[in-house]
Amino acid sequence: MYGIITHIRNILFDFDILRTKSHEIKTISVGNLRVGGTGKTPFVEYLVKRLSQSHKIAVVSRGYGRKTKGYVEANPSSTAAQIGDEPLQIANKFKEILVAVCENRNLAIETIRKNHPEINLILLDDAFQHRYVRRNLNILLTEYNRPFFKDRVMPFGRLREYAFNYKRADYIVVTKCPPLTAKQKGDFVTRLKPYDNQKVFFSNIIYKEPYLITDRTKTTNIENKSVVLLTAIANNSHIVKYLDGISRVEGVISFKDHHNFTDRDIKRITERFCRLKTKDSILLTTEKDATKLRAFPLPLHVLPIDIEVSLYPNQECLIEKTIEQDVRDDK
Known part of the structure; x- marks a missing residue:
C-alpha cells in the first residue's frame, strides 16, 4: 500500500x-x-x-x-x-x-x-x-x-x-x-x-581521533583502548566494525534513531557503562548524538568522521x- x-x-x-x-x-x-x-x-x-x-x-x-x-x-x-x-x-x-x-x-x-x-x-x-x-x-x-x-x-x-x-x-x-x-x-x-x-x-x-565532548581540542587515541559505544542512529554497525578493528569494544548501548534522551536514560547509561567498563574505558558517541548528550553529565568522547x-x-x-x-x- x-x-x-x-x-x-x-x-x-x-x-x-x-x-x-x-x-x-x-x-x-x-x-x-x-x-x-x-x-x-x-x-x-x-x-x-x-x-x-x-x-x-x-x-x-x-x-x-x-x-x-x-x-x-x-x-x-x-x-x-x-x-x-x-x-x-x-x-x-x-x-x-x-x-x-x-x-x-x-x-x-x-x-x-x-x-x-x-x-x-x-x-x-x-x-x-x-x-x-x-x-x-x-x-x-x-x-x-x-x-x-x-x-x-x-x-x-x-x-x-x-x-x-x-x-x-x-x-x-x-x-x-x-x-x-x-x-x-x-x-x-x-x-x-x-x-x-x-x-x-x-x-x-x-574516522578521526575522538575528542572530549566538553573540549574539542582534547583528543584521545583509542587504538588498543577499551571503549563502550553509545548511539541513537539508524545503523551503527559500520562504527562497531571500525572500533572492533582498532580497539576493544566492551559494549554497545543503542537507542532508536533521533532518540530524545531523558534523565532516566542517562541514569541507565551511567549504570550500564559502570558495569561494562574496565579500567580507563572510554564512553564514545557520535557527533549527531553529541548534540543531545552535551547537556548531560556524562564522561563522553565524540567520534568525528569525514x-x-x-x-x-x-x-x-x-x-x-x-x-x-x-x-x-x-x-
Missing part, C-alpha cells in the same frame, strides 16, 4: 498535476530511497566544506524530531529540540553558513532569498522525495552494503518509494564503501544500472568541480 501511494504521488508530479516550483537561487538536493542510515549528514557536510569556498551557502532541512513548527534558523543557542539533531550538528560545525529548518522547502527558500540575498546556493537535506521544489542537481545516496536495488518498499523492506525511481537522480553516490578494486566498482555499477545521464561516485568514511568521494571510473575527478560545472550549466 505504501509503495502504491508514493507511486501515485510521483505520477501526479510527472504529469504536472502536483506542481514543482522553480527558484532563482541554485539548489542541490541530497537524499535517498531508503529510510535512514545512508550517510546524508556527512555528505552534506562534505559539500559544505568544498562548495563554501566559492558560494554563499545555506542548508535547509525538515528538522526531523524537533519540537517546533514552521521556518526556524539556527543560532548559537539553538537546541536539537528547536531545529533537530542533524541540522544542529551542521550548524555547530559550520558557524559561518546559514542553517534553517522548515517543513515547506519552498517557503524556506523564499524566506532565505528575502532575508539573506547574499545566499546563492542552497543544499536541501533529505529532499529526494520533496518534489515541490525544482532542484538544479538531484543527488541520491545508497549504502554499499544495503543498496536500493536489493531492497523493497516498506513495510516489506526499507524503501520509501519503488527502487526504479532512482531514475530521477543526476548523481548516485555509493556510501560507506570498504576498500574496493576497480573490478568491484565496475561490478557494482553493472548491478546499479545507471542511466546514460547519471554520474556514479563512490565514497568511504574516514568522507572521501571519487567519480567512477575517473577517480581523479573531484566531485566539487563536477558539481560546479553541472549546476552552472543547468538553467
Whole structure:
C-alpha cells in the first residue's frame, strides 16, 4: 500500500498535476530511497566544506524530531529540540553558513532569498522525495552494503518509494564503501544500472581521533583502548566494525534513531557503562548524538568522521568541480 501511494504521488508530479516550483537561487538536493542510515549528514557536510569556498551557502532541512513548527534558523543557542539533531550538528560545525529548518522547502527558500540575498546556493537535506521544489542537481545516496536495488518498499523492506525511481537522480553516490578494486566498482555499477545521464561516485568514511565532548581540542587515541559505544542512529554497525578493528569494544548501548534522551536514560547509561567498563574505558558517541548528550553529565568522547568521494571510473575527478560545472550549466 505504501509503495502504491508514493507511486501515485510521483505520477501526479510527472504529469504536472502536483506542481514543482522553480527558484532563482541554485539548489542541490541530497537524499535517498531508503529510510535512514545512508550517510546524508556527512555528505552534506562534505559539500559544505568544498562548495563554501566559492558560494554563499545555506542548508535547509525538515528538522526531523524537533519540537517546533514552521521556518526556524539556527543560532548559537539553538537546541536539537528547536531545529533537530542533524541540522544542529551542521550548524555547530559550520558557524559561518546559514542553517534553517522548515517543513515547506519552498517557503524556506523564499524566506532565505528575502532575508539573506547574499545566499546563492542552497543544499536541501533529505529532499529526494520533496518534489515541490525544482532542484538544479538531484543527488541520491545508497549504502554499499544495503543498496536500493536489493531492497523493497516498506513495510516489506526499507524503501520509501519503488527502487526504479532512482531514475530521477543526476548523481548516485555509493556510501560507506570498504576498500574496493576497480573490478568491484565496475561490478557494482553493472548491478546499479545507471542511466546514460547519471554520474556514479563512490565514497568511504574516514574516522578521526575522538575528542572530549566538553573540549574539542582534547583528543584521545583509542587504538588498543577499551571503549563502550553509545548511539541513537539508524545503523551503527559500520562504527562497531571500525572500533572492533582498532580497539576493544566492551559494549554497545543503542537507542532508536533521533532518540530524545531523558534523565532516566542517562541514569541507565551511567549504570550500564559502570558495569561494562574496565579500567580507563572510554564512553564514545557520535557527533549527531553529541548534540543531545552535551547537556548531560556524562564522561563522553565524540567520534568525528569525514568522507572521501571519487567519480567512477575517473577517480581523479573531484566531485566539487563536477558539481560546479553541472549546476552552472543547468538553467
